[in-house]
Amino acid sequence: MTLKKVLIANRGEIACRVIRGCQELEIPTVAVCSDADLDSPHVKLADEHIVLGPPTPSESYLNIGKIIAAAKKSKASAIHPGYGFLSENADFAQAVEDEGLIFIGPTSDTIRSMGDKAAAKAAMQKAGVPTIPGFSGLIGDVAEDIAADIGYPVLVKAVAGGGGKGMRVVHDSSELETAISAARNEAQNSFGDDRLILEKYLKNPKHIEVQIFSDNYGNNIHLFERECSIQRRHQKIIEESPSPAIDDKMRKKMGKAAVDAAKVANYRNAGTVEFLYxxxxxxxxxxxxxxxxxxxxxxxxxxxxxxxxxxKTAAGEKLPFTQSDIALRGSSIQCRIYAEDPSNGFIPSP
Structure with missing residues (x-):
């Protein structure tokens, strides 16, 4: 199998990054853009481009129908979603699969199951991957009893959540009802899903993520960890590898757990397993x-x-190395710059 042409369903840095990778492998590329992004670097880098429409994301980069139509019009054989936008949208991956195109990422089934925090936690418990103590099902009318069993403080968390949305820390029973109501409303407004789970709240843990990679033949590896504990508004600011918080023995344990997670999720392509330590x-x-x-x-x-x-793996190639072939070399750090408006409560500002 070969990738005859790849459409990149994104813009900005990641679109340019994917285009450069395709160029090095001599794969033709198609950029998509809104009217406002017609002069953007990713459009100029690609071999061809298709304008999706107005700059509103729902009319361009989040419009599944338009992106699928662009792929068919350009005769692309595969779609790379980048990150953000539709990259973790199971319906988008399903639509790509249904059209007989290659989605450069995991299957829609995997995206759907891992995007549901309750289902993901249950799968990890089945695989023997350590999970945060808490209630494995959805919370309902017996939330107070569940919280008491877990022990305060607890964390109310949206099943479909991300970026800190739909989350509330509860220190005692007097705060629980209000926290659940607020988290449920925020989850519904943000994700269209008001289901919640309840977990033990860990105060100031380290946040460490492990890069995983799987091919289409059941081969799974990890590529060590990234330390991402320094965050603002639940968004990562500093990423560092290797993590200074763990030793080699713990590194091996976390890497194995990440690979076990990939196996139980029937994973393929690139992904990340996040842990609290x-x-x-x-x-x-x-x-x-x-x-x-x-x-x-x-x-x-x-x-x-x-x-x-x-x-390469989306085109059907097997991983060209095994776990024992991969070694850490030196260290690396990435810093993000956030634009905020100090005159308006430091809200994010473009």
């Missing part, structure tokens, strides 16, 4: 079913081009 123990937090913004940190310390590996 505290007092010598680690717990599964979530799986990100896409290439992450921070993938370059891993590339620097392993010497492996993750984007080209995505393209």
């Amino acid at each position: 505290q007092s010598g123990k680690f717990y599964f937090l979530e799986m990100n079913t896409r290439l992450q913004v921070e993938h370059g940190v891993t590339e620097m310390v392993t010497g492996i081009d993750l984007v080209k590996l995505q393209l």
